Amino acid sequence: MSWVGHYNYWVAIFLMMSGFYVVISRGNLIKKLIGLNVFSTSVFLLYISMGKIFGGTAPIINEHSQKFQLFSNPIPHVLILTAIVVGVATTAVGLALTVRINERYGTIEEDEIRAKDDSL
Amino acid sequence: MESVVDIVLLSFLCITVVAIVYIRKLFCAIMLLGIFSLLSASLFVTMDAVDVAFTEAAVGTGISSILLLSALALTHTREQRPPHQPYIALLVVVVTGAVLIYGTMDLPRFGDPNSPIHRHVAVRYIADSPHEVGPPNIVTSVLASYRGYDTLGETVVIFTAGIALVGLLGFRRRQEFKVRLYQPMDKKTSYAENSTEDGDEFEDNIKLPGANHMVLRIVGKMFIPLILLFALYVQFHGDYGPGGGFQAGVIFASGIILYALIFDVETAMRVITPKGLRLLAVAGVFIYGGVGLVCMFLGGNFLDYNVLSAHPLHGQHLGIFLIELGVGINVFAIMVIMFYTFANRKRGSV
């Protein structure tokens, strides 16, 4: 039975789903973006968990790390570095849209925005 | 020991995320998100992902929080509605989560050295990258050389976000309105707190104390040069330890942003002009792409640094140095641009 060794994945999944819940259940545009951030950061946790080796060390080869002989997998690290950047870029664009929406509608609540659109 | 730290951090993360779900005050939610990022960064360290931790701390805790707070200052500080359709959302989330947990059943055990991901492509990176690419930091080798093209994509992603912000928000000219002074963070807290009773409006005529805050000014003057120096260290030491162009760019930008926060945006914008930043951002992408093109003219493939010098390892070294520089310049410029576009926006302007 291998699934006792999965707690890291499961906690990451719980965090992911909490973020996902915030995104789809909240009407506040900034709160949604916060949820998206939580969602993606937890996906990063999932990736990094895959790369971990028990007894391994950070994948930097120097005199200190020679005695370990076992390095955690560097690929997930590289992928997640890219994904973090993508995440902050998306947040920034989302915030810019939110600010503009607030200027044009005077609110950042989804239902109020919809009401204002419908009343036209 | 590792596992204990791991479990403690994971439980902290769970607590934070539950608080984020429940809290309605957006300011607190943003702060909690910062804590969430910092905790995940710590967790990344325990899982040996030092570069990722560094970036997450700089970006998730630093830049994201600043951007969110800047946007918050321009909008409303409190979520006004309870969640809509919470049950449908809950159902979707529970089903998705269940599918994912089902999917982890056949995943290799956490930390298992024999799982497929450690036995295929990664083996060559760990064994050969010191001879093939050079840098002791394998993450840097993979990031800049083996998968250097992804990093070009990443650089353009950040560039895109910057120009998207300028396209959407624009830099207002300074004559158009008096730039709102940016209050230091701690002051912003108290405004957010005070304002919750009577709606959530900032008063526009509040005297913002940033420019006259003695302690902040002195501490800032002491720290900003150190921050900039540290950024340069991170930039040029990325081959040997955690760090690299991206982190360096973010840290350098945060030095400038700190200056703008403590003194004022207008002065910062006079020193580091939007036009200059625009050109720097472009230059960053061009340095990266240019290295790739030069490789092509010298007879290699795009981004094949081996041809840059007579000795392939020297070529790799030069190539990585240059593209990290490009990334650093681009990220620095775009991060400051992002801050400017938000900071220069007047609350409620149309």
Place this chain on the structure above:
Amino acid sequence: MSHLPILQVIIPLLAAPLCIVFNNRRIAWFVALCATWASFGVSLLIAQQVLQSGALSYDIGGWPAPWGIDYYVDSLNAFVLLIVTGISALALPYANRSVEQEIDPRSQPYFYSLLLVCLAGLLGISITGDAFNMYVFLELSSLSSYALIGMGPRRRALTAAYQYLVMGTIGATFILIGIGLLYSLTGSLNIQDISYQLHANNIIGSGNRTLLTAFAFITVGLSLKLALFPLHLWLPNAYTYAPSVITIFLASTATKVAIYMLLRFCYCVVGSESIFQLTLGQIVLLPSLAAIIVSSVVAIFQYDIKRMLAYSSIAQIGYITLGLSMSNHSGLSAAILHMFNHALMKGLLFMTMGAVSYSVGSVYLTDFRGLGRRMPFTMGAFIVGGLSLMGIPMTAGFVSKWMLVQAAIELGWWDVVILILIGSLLAVIYIWRVVETAYFNPLLELEEEEIGEAPLSLLIPMWLMVIANIYFGINSAIPVEFAQQAATLLLGGM
């Protein structure tokens, strides 16, 4: 060593920063124009080479495939590259006047820069052989399209862009999860290598639960991106409120590229013989049929014609995924061909919308009164596009729909055949509403203001599209050849 595959992407990618160097909208437009034409030229060369000598591959950074990122072009993605660059090469000349009118002059250089990034992103997705690289370029194209939609002239553009941003990011994150799970099973990110590892380690045959989940997430994520029926909510608003050029560009390219990704993942990773295709077919079949019928009905009741066409796009995507769900050779060829034809007809129709909105100011049904006389060329083009959309013989739309019907008959799915025909009838109804208003509803006396034909820079690209729609309806040998080669390739595995 041919550098064509990498040039395909880096020309627009590096031209994008160039657009904003001078902060001048004319220069920016000209740079964008040159870049799109150059990449169209490159894609023609690539297509020619692929047809002559088979697949091309290119190791970026000089690292061989599973270790580095490689570009891999076969007849399927050569075809997608042609669609994407072809449409953008026509959209850019069109953009000059249209953007001038719709976008704040100070933002225009940024607009063109974002447009090029979006193009580079779509091309990067289509050409790459690496799963994670695909994700990076997917985000590149999405991020720029959020901003581009948000630059639309009306305030609802902002909410549409925000909605798209949230749904698009959820979709992308799902794809990221799926790629991560695939990676954890195989240790590789290269699509061909993933497929090889899955087969070599007998992961496919054993009903691996992680593999199933990975595919579920990738499929759902991509369905969000390609606006498959119940997940299409972002699309109508995004297409309606985006600037005209962006609607033309995204409607004819972005969803096609997402469909391409779905094909690539489903057929090239798990292989054609596996049961995944059958399951996928069953899952996709119902939403596709629902898309065709429900969206067409909804389209009939729209008064904003751009919105009507957006709903029609969802229905057309339904035809494509229907072909996909048949998972046999003729169904797949029909689907791939319809990607091309849909790009042609929707590009054309949205170009006419752009022209109407340029001259009249908006595209409500009532604005079309008398336009048959006032804008004869634009409305003529609209009629050709409409005929193509309905699937009338001698137009491009007919060829692929006919192939789709044949494929359904081949499988004995008579009920599906009937539904396809009903879909076409519904298209007749919603196109007719516009034509009737334009040609048979007289103008009110009060409204005799000067509304003239759109300028030539809008009409020429539009009529080139008209010619393409008719030409590929009469002489469809080239695209059919491409589509069938691609289908053979998908069914034969990589």
